[in-house]
Amino acid sequence: MFGDKPIIxxxxxxxxxxxxxxxxxxxxxxxxxxxxxxxxxxxxxxxLAWVGLGSDGLSSSCYGPPEAFKALQGHPTLGIFxxxxxxxxxxxxxxxxxxIIELFPHGGGxxxxxxxxxxxxxxxxxxxxxLIDYVLTITISIASGADAIFSFLPVGLxxxxxxxxxxxxxxxxxxxxxxxxxxxxxxxxIFLLFVITHLIxxxxxxxxxxxxxGTVYHETGRELASSFHTLGIFGVLFLVLKAYSLGAGTFxxxxxxxxxxxxxRDPKVVTAKKTMNYMAISLSLTVMGLMLAYILFDVRDMPGxxxxxxLFESITASWTGWYGVTFVWVTLFSEAxxxxxxxxxxxxxxxxxxxxMALDKWLPARFAMLSDxxxxxxxxxxxxxxxxxxxxxxxxxxDFLIVLYSINVFITFSLSQLGMVRHWWEKRASxxxxxxxxxINGVGLMLTTFILISVLVLKFHEGGWVTIxxxxxxxxxxxxxxxxxxxxxxxxxxxxxxxxxxxxxxxxIQDKEGxxxxxxxxxxxKAKTAAILVNGFNGLGLHTLFSVFRxxxxxxxxxxxxxxxxxxxxxxxxxxxxxxLGNFVRxxxxxxxxxxxxxxxxxxxxxxxxxxVVDEVxxxxxxxxxxxxxxxxxxxQLVFTKESMMDRWLHNYTxxxxxxxxxxxGIPFVILPVKV
Numbered sequence: 001m002f003g004d005k006p007i008i009x010x011x012x013x014x015x016x017x018x019x020x021x022x023x024x025x026x027x028x029x030x031x032x033x034x035x036x037x038x039x040x041x042x043x044x045x046x047x048l049a050w051v052g053l054g055s056d057g058l059s060s061s062c063y064g065p066p067e068a069f070k071a072l073q074g075h076p077t078l079g080i081f082x083x084x085x086x087x088x089x090x091x092x093x094x095x096x097x098x099x100i101i102e103l104f105p106h107g108g109g110x111x112x113x114x115x116x117x118x119x120x121x122x123x124x125x126x127x128x129x130x131l132i133d134y135v136l137t138i139t140i141s142i143a144s145g146a147d148a149i150f151s152f153l154p155v156g157l158x159x160x161x162x163x164x165x166x167x168x169x170x171x172x173x174x175x176x177x178x179x180x181x182x183x184x185x186x187x188x189x190i191f192l193l194f195v196i197t198h199l200i201x202x203x204x205x206x207x208x209x210x211x212x213x214g215t216v217y218h219e220t221g222r223e224l225a226s227s228f229h230t231l232g233i234f235g236v237l238f239l240v241l242k243a244y245s246l247g248a249g250t251f252x253x254x255x256x257x258x259x260x261x262x263x264x265r266d267p268k269v270v271t272a273k274k275t276m277n278y279m280a281i282s283l284s285l286t287v288m289g290l291m292l293a294y295i296l297f298d299v300r301d302m303p304g305x306x307x308x309x310x311l312f313e314s315i316t317a318s319w320t321g322w323y324g325v326t327f328v329w330v331t332l333f334s335e336a337x338x339x340x341x342x343x344x345x346x347x348x349x350x351x352x353x354x355x356x357m358a359l360d361k362w363l364p365a366r367f368a369m370l371s372d373x374x375x376x377x378x379x380x381x382x383x384x385x386x387x388x389x390x391x392x393x394x395x396x397x398x399d400f401l402i403v404l405y406s407i408n409v410f411i412t413f414s415l416s417q418l419g420m421v422r423h424w425w426e427k428r429a430s431x432x433x434x435x436x437x438x439x440i441n442g443v444g445l446m447l448t449t450f451i452l453i454s455v456l457v458l459k460f461h462e463g464g465w466v467t468i469x470x471x472x473x474x475x476x477x478x479x480x481x482x483x484x485x486x487x488x489x490x491x492x493x494x495x496x497x498x499x500x501x502x503x504x505x506x507x508x509i510q511d512k513e514g515x516x517x518x519x520x521x522x523x524x525x526k527a528k529t530a531a532i533l534v535n536g537f538n539g540l541g542l543h544t545l546f547s548v549f550r551x552x553x554x555x556x557x558x559x560x561x562x563x564x565x566x567x568x569x570x571x572x573x574x575x576x577x578x579x580x581l582g583n584f585v586r587x588x589x590x591x592x593x594x595x596x597x598x599x600x601x602x603x604x605x606x607x608x609x610x611x612x613v614v615d616e617v618x619x620x621x622x623x624x625x626x627x628x629x630x631x632x633x634x635x636x637q638l639v640f641t642k643e644s645m646m647d648r649w650l651h652n653y654t655x656x657x658x659x660x661x662x663x664x665x666g667i668p669f670v671i672l673p674v675k676v
Contacts, residue, residue: 045265046274049257051191054279056137056253056345058194059338061286063144063402066307068247069294072239075231076295077223082243083291086250087284089447093254094280096417096444099437100258101272103423109258110412111353117419120360124482127357128474129411130255132467134350136408137252138387139394140401141342142168147398148306148336162396166388168340173384176347177377191341194334195282201331202289204315209296220295245454249402250287252409254279255416256345263348308335346387351379361485362478403463408471410452417445488638493539523602527557529628533617533635533655534563537591540674544636545592547672558602558628561592564616565609582609614657621667632668635659639673 068086072078100113110130115123146165150158228236257276264271290308293299297314299307312331316324351367358367367379394400424431424438431437456464530548534541541561548556565585589605596603606624610616625631635655659669 046271046278048188049264049271049275050278050282051188051341053256053275053345053348054253054282055191055338055341056141056256057251057279057283058191058253058286059141059144059335059342060250060252061198061283061290062148062306062308062335062339063398064247064250065287065290065294067249067402068243069291069299069307070301071243071246075223075227075236075239076298077220078227078236078240078243079291079295080220080224081240082247083288085240085244086247086291087288089251090254090284090287091280092440092444092447093251093413094276096420096441097255097258098273098276099420099441100416101261101269101276103420104258104261105269106261109349109353109356110255110416111356113258113419114412114415115360117423118415122415122419123360124357124362124478125471125475126412126415127353127362128478129408129471130353131350131357131474132471133252133405133408133412134346134353135383135386135390136346136401136405136467138169138172138343138346138350138383139390140398140405141339141346142172142387143391143394143396143401144398145336145339145343146396148332148339162391165391165396169343169384169387169391172340172343172347173380176344176380176384190334190337193330194338197327197331197334198286198290200327201312201315202286202293205289205293205296205311208315241454242458245451246458248406248410248451248455250283251413251451252405253342253345254283255409255412256349263352308332343387346383347380350383354379354382357478362482364481400463403459404467406455406459407452407464407467410448410455411471413448414445414452417441417448421445524557525627526630527602528555529558529560529631530556531560531562531624531628531631531633532592533633533658534561534589534592536563537588540636540638541592543674544634544672547636548634551672556632559592559596559604560624560628560631561589561603561605562617562620562624562633563589563605563607564613565607582607585609613654614661617658618661621662621665625667632670633658633662634670634672636672636674639675 065083065086068082069076069079072082104112104116111123111127114126142165146161146168150161150164231239254276257272257279261268261272264275290311293311293315294307297311299311299314301307302310309328309332312328316327318324319327354363354367357363358365367382390401420441421438424434424441428434428438456468530552532541532544532548534544545559563585565581585607586605589607593603593605604627606620608616608620635658637655655669655671659671662669
């Protein structure tokens with residue numbers, strides 16, 4: 001009969017098995033967090049981190065310097081000052097973030113820095129801005145890469161550009177769901193191709209003008225004098241500062257190393273500093289070199305072509321044969337693909353920010369959970385889906401996206417620098433080098449704040465207001481979620497007080513007053529057994545235990561307490577953290593056993609660690625049933641007086657998933673409501 005339980009159970013199991021096989025095929029098999037080598041295997045060396053995290057900064061040389069150079073409005077030689085200012089700024093921001101790395105060795109992105117050094121509220125603003133920035137990092141990088149690739153192709157194919165960009169987001173999404181190193185390794189050859197080709201361009205541009213250095217020097221001096229004569233000293237200053245501000249996209253990505261510190265190889269601080277040095281040196285040399293090459297080859301803006309494309313064609317114009325054309329195509333191809341690689345930063349660091357905010361209850365706790373591939377799967381999905389939405393909403397327009405992109409990162413930069421300035425001032429009595437560090441972060445604060453205000457004013461009516469609106473909505477949502485979690489926490493704390501009073505004064509299972517404690521009975525495998533899912537020795541677990549006694553009296557003689565230590569982004573930082581979690585779970589379950597033993601009941605504890613509570617419970621059930629055949633499982637579930645969609649979204653309903661899984665195997669599971 002179709003409605004028979006065995007047939008339904010077999011069908012459900014078959015569907016689940018098919019889904020698991022498909023997931024394993026696409027994302028790879030599960031990883032064992034118990035293997036201490038896994039942290040080394042998953043972590044990135046300084047070189048791979050430079051590829052995975054530094055590509056965002058280096059790829060900005062494809063649009064940052066051109067944007068600044070075009071803003072000079074017919075005074076190209078002023079680009080010398082913009083180039084020098086940009087290079088110095090890169091090193092100042094990199095140096096200030098090196099201080100952040102030292103101060104936050106487990107990861108110190110803009111969210112954590114602002115939260116710890118300013119206030120949790122400032123942290124939310126910084127974190128929200130950073131999240132939007134990482135979504136835009138993915139979107140604009142892939143959209144720019146699609147623009148570059150389709151500029152090589154026939155005009156008739158341009159209608160497919162948006163869908164190509166959407167496909168690019170989905171490919172990177174899949175790679176990141178498989179794991180960090182799997183997403184970075186395929187990108188190494190293209191990254192190196194970009195570095196080599198652009199190094200050739202810059203070196204060739206300089207060497208080819210050395211022979212007539214005197215002429216170049218005098219011509220440059222003449223053009224500078226003409227600019228000063230035409231604009232005046234204040235006009236020149238304004239134009240240089242404007243170009244410097246509009247080229248602010250150059251600085252995006254520098255913060256990625258401090259955000260991504262948890263995925264770096266030990267010793268993390270040393271690896272992070274090496275990565276930061278690689279990034280700062282490569283970015284500054286590329287940006288200043290390209291700006292100098294624009295001036296030396298008198299590059300002028302042309303419709304339908306990027307400044308870099310015009311520069312490459314100018315450099316190779318005198319090359320004979322097919323070498324010049326091939327070099328231009330290869331170089332532009334490396335730029336296009338590097339822009340795709342730059343999107344990787346959003347997938348690496350965006351979920352990390354989501355997880356940190358979720359651990360602090362500003363966002364749903366599920367964003368801190370890890371998949372069996374030991375990645376923050378839900379965070380990666382959110383970043384990918386948000387990027388797809390942004391791509392479709394903007395129709396892949398780089399001109400529009402770059403306006404949004406230029407603002408948010410400097411909100412985070414400014415708040416981070418402000419937090420560091422405050423920190424060094426407060427530590428001036430104990431920190432020997434406080435003055436030097438304060439100066440570095442202070443200069444960084446002035447530069448980033450100037451750029452933030454300038455870009456906001458210049459670009460506000462061109463779409464800057466959109467990113468401010470989106471960020472503001474996210475900040476308000478975070479405050480609402482935090483308020484909900486705080487309210488629930490206070491309710492559960494009251495529950496803890498009630499339970500503590502019951503334990504002290506006598507609860508439903510306490511011995512009668514004046515009588516000696518009951519002796520612990522011998523284990524009886526035929527006796528009825530209650531298995532209770534707990535999450536620490538707390539009010540929720542004890543409330544569930546007392547509810548069993550209120551409902552069933554002394555029907556159960558044996559008690560089994562089952563607890564799963566959840567591996568999430570907060571504790572997946574090293575082997576020691578995993579060991580500490582195991583010890584904590586063992587101690588918590590032993591408290592239940594001791595409590596029941598003192599009151600005359602036979603009790604045991606079973607515990608495990610894992611990324612999926614349901615799977616771990618399923619692994620423990622066979623051993624528990626073998627020893628306790630007459631068993632019923634119980635689990636407590638929070639029930640809100642007026643449950644809303646927000647309640648269902650913010651709180652975990654794991655017990656229902658466990659119940660469904662045990663039902664398939666014919667094992668009774670009773671859910672006991674805990675009203676809050």
